[in-house]
Amino acid sequence: MKRFYFLLPVLFAVLILSCKSFDESPKALVNVLLIDAPATWDSVIVEIQGVELDFVPDGRDGTVEKIFLPYEPGDKEVDVSQLVGGVALPVARSEIQMGKITGITLRLGTENALFLDEDRYPLSLPGGNADYSLPLSVDLEQGISYDLILDFDLEKSIQVVNASPLELDFNPTLSAFSGVGRGDISGTTSPTSLKPVIYAIQAGDSTSTHTNSSGGFLFRLEPGTYTLYLDPKNTSYADTVLNVEVKSGSTTTLERITFARK
Structure with a gap:
């Protein structure tokens, strides 16, 4: 029993030192x-x-x-x-x-x-x-x-x-x-059976994305005006081009984009 009580102050001191060693930066x-x-x-x-x-x-x-x-x-x-x-x-x-x-x-x-x-x-x-x-x-x-x-x-x-x-x-x-500081462009295309590639173009540079199974897509971009070029990858449908403004911290939601048949 005496040994037990002797160790208690030592253990308590170790715990205090351990707490002080936590990184509080x-x-x-x-x-x-x-x-x-x-x-x-x-x-x-x-x-x-x-x-x-x-x-x-x-x-x-x-x-x-x-x-x-x-x-x-x-x-x-x-x-x-x-x-x-x-x-x-x-x-x-x-x-x-x-x-x-x-x-x-x-x-x-x-x-x-x-x-x-x-x-x-x-x-x-x-x-x-x-x-x-x-x-x-x-x-x-x-x-x-x-x-x-x-x-x-x-x-x-x-x-x-x-x-x-x-x-x-x-x-x-x-x-x-x-x-x-970025903003989003969100949209949906139809028919959803198509698998279009979508380019966001600004000052000769571009980034691309594709739609999900529901036809939805999303870009996260620097603020500014972009040209969206939508390629249906199907010769029966025409390409679509839109101009879209992106604002910092907000989402620009587009109306449904329906590819027109040629």
Whole structure:
């Protein structure tokens, strides 16, 4: 019994020291999301290992730290062709100290494949390169939640080298941006049986998306005026062109877009 009571003050002191050692520095919440993919293929499976952030802590200019955030699910093979119409895949989430994120790297695995008519076609990474780095500029402020968006553009990433037999070239093409200050364009097309590709064009640059099974689509863009070019990918229907203004922090919802028959 005497030994027990002797240890109590020691244990209490250890607990106090442990509580004081908790990191109470100000932090921001960072969410990394993966979006977008075309409906050209039945499904495209990409193995995601996680993301790595380039981070410069406050007061330490010139010192870049690497912060790896793993994709936690045991099954890391993701059908990215389902990420349309505003659907996003949460890749990672973490609290990070004050500072600046200057870049992001998506780390892929080797189990990448395309499925067409129940046939599987492996997608080999060029040169075995698994890391795809992109510039980013996000100043973190205390108590703010930031969405970092990775847009995996499969329309540009997968090219048909030979039609019969089918041969594919896989070169992952991505863009990265913060959701802060952006605005959305939301719309629906019909007939829903079509699988149109939709381009948002500004100053000679463009980004693309496709519709989901209900004909819905969504863009998240910098404020400004964009030309929407809708290609029905069906020679029986005519293309459609619209001019749309995007406002920061708001969603521009379009009236249903019906493709006209030629």
